[in-house]
């Protein structure tokens with residue numbers, strides 16, 4: 766093979782490698798879940814989420830996940846939420862997964878919520894059985910921790926793919942908390958719900974868009 770042909774092949778291989786590296790960067794390293802803003806009113810905001818036992822689509826269809834509802838009512842597979850600073854935030858979570866239980870029973874007590882209570886299917890609740898949560902919603906830097914009780918293993922009409930509908934078996938948990946200064950606050954679930962991973966703490970438990978999230982306070 767003559768020299769120009771060899772140079773041509775090397776250049777071609779270089780271009781292919783570059784294109785693949787670019788695809789990898791765009792597809793895997795820059796891909797971030799969508800940011801969903803809260804619905805806002807004077808001095809208040811509201812956020813609606815659901816937790817599901819299996820997301821049912823995407824890269825990891827069998828992973829547990831959160832979803833967030835946009836102000837216009839569309840369910841988005843994300844955990845990145847934008848709320849205003851120094852504001853009372855009302856949260857509603859539709860919890861469709863079965864129980865896993867808490868590793869630390871301390872987390873059975875809701876903390877950091879207005880009034881010290883959450884509402885579990887409308888009932889004021891100051892502590893749950895540590896065996897009952899399927900997930901928690903916790904923002905460590907705000908001292909917020911909310912247990913989300915699972916549905917019974919034998920519940921009828923369970924949801925298997927998100928977004929789940931209100932006609933399917935679920936618990937509704939509502940609570941309120943106050944935001945402070947602007948910033949990005951990490952939030953996560955503290956139930957070891959990553960089935961199939963070491964101690965249940967891998968996979969979805971370590972992945973933004975599933976059981977890890979960011980509260981963007983602006």
Ligand SMILES: [Cu+2]
Nearest residue numbers: 900954958976
């Ligand atoms: Cu979880």
